[in-house]
Each structure stands twice: as structure tokens, then as C-alpha cells.
Amino acid sequence: MSNQPLITLSIISHGDSEKVPHLLSSLQEQEPDTKRFQLILTDNLKNNVPNVDPSPWASLHILRNERQLGFAENHNNAFKLATGKYFAILNPDLIFEGPIFDGLITRLQNLKGGLVAPQITDENGTVQDSFRSLPTPLELIQRRLPGYKFEALQPDSEGIIHPDWVAGMFWLMPSDIYRQLGGMDQGYRLYLEDVEFCTRARLKGIKICVDTQFQVRHDAQRSSRKNPYYLFLHLQSALRFFTSHVYRQARQ
Numbered sequence: 001m002s003n004q005p006l007i008t009l010s011i012i013s014h015g016d017s018e019k020v021p022h023l024l025s026s027l028q029e030q031e032p033d034t035k036r037f038q039l040i041l042t043d044n045l046k047n048n049v050p051n052v053d054p055s056p057w058a059s060l061h062i063l064r065n066e067r068q069l070g071f072a073e074n075h076n077n078a079f080k081l082a083t084g085k086y087f088a089i090l091n092p093d094l095i096f097e098g099p100i101f102d103g104l105i106t107r108l109q110n111l112k113g114g115l116v117a118p119q120i121t122d123e124n125g126t127v128q129d130s131f132r133s134l135p136t137p138l139e140l141i142q143r144r145l146p147g148y149k150f151e152a153l154q155p156d157s158e159g160i161i162h163p164d165w166v167a168g169m170f171w172l173m174p175s176d177i178y179r180q181l182g183g184m185d186q187g188y189r190l191y192l193e194d195v196e197f198c199t200r201a202r203l204k205g206i207k208i209c210v211d212t213q214f215q216v217r218h219d220a221q222r223s224s225r226k227n228p229y230y231l232f233l234h235l236q237s238a239l240r241f242f243t244s245h246v247y248r249q250a251r252q
Contacts, residue, residue: 003058004083004084004085005035005036005037005038005058005059005083005084005085006036006037006084006085006086006105007036007037007038007084007085007086007087007088007101007172008037008038008040008078008079008081008082008083008084008086008087008088008175009037009038009039009040009088009090010040010042010074010075010078010079010082010087010088010089010090011023011039011040011041011042011090011091011092012042012044012071012074012075012078012092013041013042013043013044013045013048013049013092014044014045014068015045015048016048016049016092016093017048017049017050019092019093020041020049020052020092022095023090023092023093023094023095023096024039024052026094026095026096026097027096028056029096030096030097030098030099030100031096031099031100031101034056034057035056035057035058036058037057037058037084038057038058038059038060038061038082038083038084039052039057039059039060039061040060040061040063040078040081040082041060041061041062041063042062042063042065042074042075042077042078043062043063043064043065044065044068044069044074045065045068046064046065046066047064049062049064059083061078061081063077063078070186070188070189070190070193071168071184071188071189071190071193072183072184072185072186072187072188072189072193073186075089075168075183075184076183076184076186079175079178079179079183082175082178084175085174085175086105086108086172086173086174086175087171087172087173087174087175087178088101088170088171088172088173089168089169089170089171090169090170091169091170091218093218093219094169094170094216094217094218095216095217095218096216096217097215097216097217098214098215100118100214100215100216101172103211103213103214104116104117104118104172104211104214105172107160107209107211108172108173108174111207111209113173113174113176113177113206113207114173114177114206114207114208114209115166115171115172115173115177115198115201115206115207115208115209116172116173116209116210116211117130117131117166117167117170117171117172117209117210117211118170118210118211118214118215118216119161119210119211119212119214119215119216120167120169120170120215120216120217120218121215121216121217121218122217122218122219123217123219127152128218129150129152130166130167130169130170130210130218131152131153131161131163131165131166131167131210132153132163132164132165133153133163133164134164134165134195134199134247134250134251135195137238137242140238155210155212159211159212159213160209160210160211160212161209161210161212162207162208162209163208163209163210164198164199164202164208164250165194165195165197165198165199165208166194166198166208166210167194168184168193168194168197169218170216170218171194177201177206180204181197181200181201181204181206184196184197185197187240188237188240188241189233189236189237190230190233190234190237191233191234191237191238192234192237192238192240192241193237195241196241196244196246199246199247199250200246202250203246203249203250
């Protein structure tokens with residue numbers, strides 16, 4: 001189909017009406033050929049996000065939820081409308097500081113599929129802990145203790161990091177892979193659905209990588225460390241993951 005967009009972008013806003021325009025503006029500045037993007041924007045608070053100009057995009061869909069849905073369910077719903085060859089999940093609080101999609105697609109082609117992400121940094125250029133080895137219950141506890149320090153996995157000679165999972169703040173993959181895996185597990189509301197998805201992918205031989213040649217800026221919220229409700233969701237998701245068949249298989 002000649003008018004098929006190259007990439008479908010799925011973005012969820014949960015009270016992020018001020019951040020989404022900054023993300024889209026930076027994307028337009030750094031990726032001039034925006035007509036290759038299908039944009040699917042989910043307003044999880046129904047009427048929080050203002051209308052968006054559809055003209056820069058191959059197509060635009062704004063999904064306004066009647067009730068709040070989880071991270072996994074929202075992206076799965078967006079994927080039902082996806083027509084791009086590639087499917088990308090983006091956090092609303094990202095800022096593009098350079099063109100990256102062509103480079104990431106080249107990396108995917110070299111991998112013959114897979115899931116790729118750029119390196120995520122904060123406003124000071126510090127690398128964020130957006131990729132890790134398979135977690136353990138002990139590690140999740142240690143991450144909350146005073147003095148814990150994230151030690152990033154090191155890239156290979158090509159600048160590629162091969163973690164067990166990448167945080168769902170920025171994913172790019174062929175749409176066929178998201179379809180093959182059946183999307184994310186909607187039993188997770190906000191946390192560890194990205195870990196579970198990447199783990200299922202690896203168990204099927206799908207490669208996960210971070211290309212450190214490309215970077216995107218992100219303002220981390222760390223909500224689960226501030227709000228008891230988000231902490232509850234985090235613990236609930238951890239229990240689901242660590243008792244799952246997927247986790248047991250991965251540990252073996």
C-alpha cells in the first residue's frame with residue numbers, strides 16, 4: 001500500500017497536556033519528514049489533551065478514554081489502529097534533540113527484527129536506568145535503599161547494549177513483532193509490563209538492544225517513590241511478574 005506510514009507512534013497522556021506539545025514540537029524539528037508517521041495519542045483523562053493539528057502527520061487518531069486504562073491496555077488499543085510498518089511507544093515527557101528514527105531502523109534491519117531503543121538521558125546528560133538485566137525481588141528492594149547506585153550495562157564495540165529488558169518509555173520494533181507477541185499483558189496496570197514483554201520476546205529469540213549512538217531526553221517522574229497508590233501498583237505488578245511462568249522460564 002503506497003500511502004502506508006512507515007512508523008506508528010503511540011503516546012499516552014495521563015495529565016500530560018503541557019508535555020505532549022513539547023514532545024511533538026521537538027519531533028517535528030528533528031524529524032522533518034513527519035508524513036511518514038501515523039500518530040495515535042491516547043487521552044487517559046478523556047478531555048485533558050487539546051486537539052492536535054493533523055496536517056503534519058500521515059494520519060492522526062486521538063483516543064479519549066471514558067475511564068482510565070492501564071499502560072498496557074492503552075498501547076494495545078492504539079495498536080489496533082496501527083498501520084505503520086514499525087510500531088513505536090513514546091512517553092509524553094520525552095524531548096528529541098536530534099534525528100534518530102532512520103538510525104534505529106537501520107539497527108533493526110541489521111538485527112533482522114527485534115526491539116531497539118535509544119539511550120535515555122536527563123536534562124544534565126546523565127544516562128538513566130532505562131535498561132537492565134532481568135530483575136529479582138531482592139534487587140527491587142535494594143533499589144529503594146539509601147546509597148543504591150545504578151550501574152549501567154556497558155556497550156559493545158558498535159555502541160550497542162544488550163539488556164534483558166528496556167523500559168517502555170521508548171520502544172521501536174516492527175509491527176509484526178508486537179502482533180506476534182500479542183501486545184503487552186493487560187494484567188499489569190503501570191509497572192513491569194515492559195519487563196514482562198521484553199522477557200517474552202527474548203524467550204522467543206527476539207533481540208533487545210539499546211543503541212547508544214542515539215539519545216533522547218527524559219524527565220523521570222519516579223511516581224512510585226512519592227505516591228503510596230503508585231507504590232501499591234508497583235508491588236502488585238512485582239508479585240504478578242515474579243510468580244509468573246514467564247519469569248520462571250527466564251530464570252531457567
